[in-house]
Amino acid sequence: MPDRRPKTRIQQKNSEAILEAALEVFSQAGFRGATLDQIAERAGLSKPNLLYYFPSKEAIHAELIKGLLQVWLDPLRALDAAGDPLAEILGYMRRKLELSRDFPRESRLFANEMLQGAPRVERALQDELKPLVDEKAAVIGAWVKAGRIAPVDPHHLIFSIWATTQHYADFDVQVRAVLGPGHDPFAEAERFLTALYTGSLSPRG
Amino acid sequence: MPDRRPKTRIQQKNSEAILEAALEVFSQAGFRGATLDQIAERAGLSKPNLLYYFPSKEAIHAELIKGLLQVWLDPLRALDAAGDPLAEILGYMRRKLELSRDFPRESRLFANEMLQGAPRVERALQDELKPLVDEKAAVIGAWVKAGRIAPVDPHHLIFSIWATTQHYADFDVQVRAVLGPGHDPFAEAERFLTALYTGSLSPRG
DNA sequence: CTGAATTTTGACTCAATGGTCAATGAATCA
DNA sequence: TGATTCATTGACCATTGAGTCAAAATTCAG
Numbered sequence: 001m002p003d004r005r006p007k008t009r010i011q012q013k014n015s016e017a018i019l020e021a022a023l024e025v026f027s028q029a030g031f032r033g034a035t036l037d038q039i040a041e042r043a044g045l046s047k048p049n050l051l052y053y054f055p056s057k058e059a060i061h062a063e064l065i066k067g068l069l070q071v072w073l074d075p076l077r078a079l080d081a082a083g084d085p086l087a088e089i090l091g092y093m094r095r096k097l098e099l100s101r102d103f104p105r106e107s108r109l110f111a112n113e114m115l116q117g118a119p120r121v122e123r124a125l126q127d128e129l130k131p132l133v134d135e136k137a138a139v140i141g142a143w144v145k146a147g148r149i150a151p152v153d154p155h156h157l158i159f160s161i162w163a164t165t166q167h168y169a170d171f172d173v174q175v176r177a178v179l180g181p182g183h184d185p186f187a188e189a190e191r192f193l194t195a196l197y198t199g200s201l202s203p204r205g
Numbered sequence: 206m207p208d209r210r211p212k213t214r215i216q217q218k219n220s221e222a223i224l225e226a227a228l229e230v231f232s233q234a235g236f237r238g239a240t241l242d243q244i245a246e247r248a249g250l251s252k253p254n255l256l257y258y259f260p261s262k263e264a265i266h267a268e269l270i271k272g273l274l275q276v277w278l279d280p281l282r283a284l285d286a287a288g289d290p291l292a293e294i295l296g297y298m299r300r301k302l303e304l305s306r307d308f309p310r311e312s313r314l315f316a317n318e319m320l321q322g323a324p325r326v327e328r329a330l331q332d333e334l335k336p337l338v339d340e341k342a343a344v345i346g347a348w349v350k351a352g353r354i355a356p357v358d359p360h361h362l363i364f365s366i367w368a369t370t371q372h373y374a375d376f377d378v379q380v381r382a383v384l385g386p387g388h389d390p391f392a393e394a395e396r397f398l399t400a401l402y403t404g405s406l407s408p409r410g
Numbered sequence: 411c412t413g414a415a416t417t418t419t420g421a422c423t424c425a426a427t428g429g430t431c432a433a434t435g436a437a438t439c440a
Numbered sequence: 441t442g443a444t445t446c447a448t449t450g451a452c453c454a455t456t457g458a459g460t461c462a463a464a465a466t467t468c469a470g
Contacts, residue, residue, distance in 0.1 A: 008417095008467090008468095010416080010417070010467085011416090011417090014417090027320075028321065028322065029235075029237065029321065030235045030237065030238055030317075030320070030321075031238070032234060032235065032237055032238035033235055033236070033237035033238055033321075035456080035457060035458085036457070036458065036459085037456090037457075037458095045418085046418070046419055046420090047419095047457090047458085047459085048418075048419060048420085048459085048460080049417075049418055049419070051458085051460085052416095052417070052418075055459095056458080056459075057457095057458070057459090108320050111316070111320055111375070111376075112235075112320055114375065114376045114378060114379055115232075115233075115235070115313050115316055115317055115320070115375060116233065116234065116235075116238075117233065117378055118378045118379065118382075122378065122382065125378070125379060125382035125383070126382055129379070129382065129383060130382060130383050130385065133383050134383075150400075150404055151400075152397060152400055152401070153393060153396070153397045155383065155384060155393075156393055156394060156397035156398075157397070157401075159369075159372060159373075159380060159383075159394075160369050160372075160397070160398070160401060162372065162376075163368040163369045163371075163372035163376075164364075164365050164368045164369060166368070167364060167365075167367065167368035168364075170316070170319065170320060171316075171319045171367075171368075173319060173322055173323045173327065173330070174319055174323065174330060174334070175364060177323075177327065177330035177331055177334065177335060178330070178334060178335050178338050178339075178360065178364075179360060180335065188358060188360075188361055189361060189364075191358070192357060192358045192361035192362070192365070193361075193365070195355075195356075195357055195405070196357070196362075196365060196401070196405045197405075198405075199355055199404060199405035199406070199407075200400070200401045200402075200403075200404035200405035201404070202404075213437095213446075213447095215437090215446080215447070216446090216447090219447090240426080240427065240428085241427075241428060241429085242426090242427075242428095250448085251448070251449055251450090252427095252428085252429085252449095253429085253430080253431090253448075253449060253450085254447075254448050254449070256428085256429065256430085257446095257447070257448075260429095261428080261429080262427095262428065262429090
């Protein structure tokens with residue numbers, strides 16, 4: 001069995017192909033909806049060969065999920081208490097929206113996990129997500145207290161940024177069905193959300 | 206085989222029990238993740254008995270989906286061009302949030318469907334959702350043009366209401382994990398979203 | 411070039427799952 | 441009460457899907 005760190009070129013290449021294929025399939029069908037055959041086919045491997053690289057379906061999924069939360073949280077980590085409040089929050093929104101645009105499959109994988117009740121990430125939510133969000137919510141809370149932005153609940157402000165940005169990845173079909181052709185949902189979303197938060201957060205609102 | 210309209214008391218009762226159980230299971234596990242055994246068990250029936258009432262797993266799911274879009278769109282239909290702009294939009298947000306609170310399983314069922322690429326509702330999105338949204342977007346657009354609310358993209362305003370309200374049903378686990386105990390997410394959300402849209406939509410923003 | 415290590419696969423197993431069916435057990439109604 | 445329809449189920453079946461394994465093919469180091 002190959003080690004965690006792929007050693008040979010072949011292992012490197014095939015592991016990547018498997019994860020890429022698995023991301024595609026899991027994000028679209030959910031964990032139970034995905035089959036190893038689908039993943040193997042998309043990766044250009046036979047099923048037994050796929051199982052030579054990963055011990056189980058669970059393992060592939062776990063590997064995919066592992067990095068996910070980190071990437072998802074990075075933009076929030078970058079929110080700087082020393083910066084300009086509105087600019088920081090808008091910057092966070094923008095980075096999150098870019099994630100949705102550039103990694104929609106990752107977003108859907110995560111959404112699937114949440115819908116299923118987060119059985120495989122609940123721990124991580126408690127141990128990593130909550131502390132970070134609490135920390136940044138405190139930063140925002142301080143801005144509010146100092147009168148530098150309008151009074152809002154920091155936690156729910158963060159939720160609203162998550163919700164609005166991820167919506168464009170997770171509900172992509174719906175968004176496009178409603179807008180019709182000739183639209184760039186993400187570009188429009190950036191303009192709209194900038195206006196939304198600017199209007200709402202400016203002090204003395 | 207029983208007709209569409211249940212005739213006897215027994216058919217009435219069992220059909221309902223099946224749909225109720227199926228909603229529970231489908232919304233949590235997705236279509237492929239759900240099994241007839243799970244549904245049958247939850248409905249208190251044997252699997253063959255369940256299949257006496259519905260011809261297939263597909264049929265149960267279809268029946269569930271059928272009514273869904275209507276219920277989902279009702280709050281938007283109620284948005285009144287003759288009313289006060291801000292009050293109408295806030296009212297819509299509030300009704301949508303109540304749906305999320307009172308029917309989270311329906312919300313998740315719908316979200317599952319969207320994540321999967323909406324294979325079973327794409328037609329309905331085109332034929333029913335889009336026209337209605339376009340109509341109401343035009344109403345909001347007229348309010349903007351009249352200077353009665355701040356200039357915003359009506360379609361994306363509606364998207365943001367969908368996103369923020371459904372988030373509390375679909376990502377319930379995450380919301381609760383982050384907030385910790387002692388919170389009423391929906392009550393807090395109502396306050397936050399009211400402030401968000403009031404601050405952002407008030408004219409001369 | 412040769413032997414060892416790595417990679418690939420055909421042929422399996424075993425459990426789960428959607429669905430069928432004939433037979434049995436209730437209701438119901440004349 | 442007896443005949444007829446409705447409801448329920450145990451025993452199946454076919455397929456799919458996760459995972460195994462020994463053997464074959466390929467790669468690679470010396």
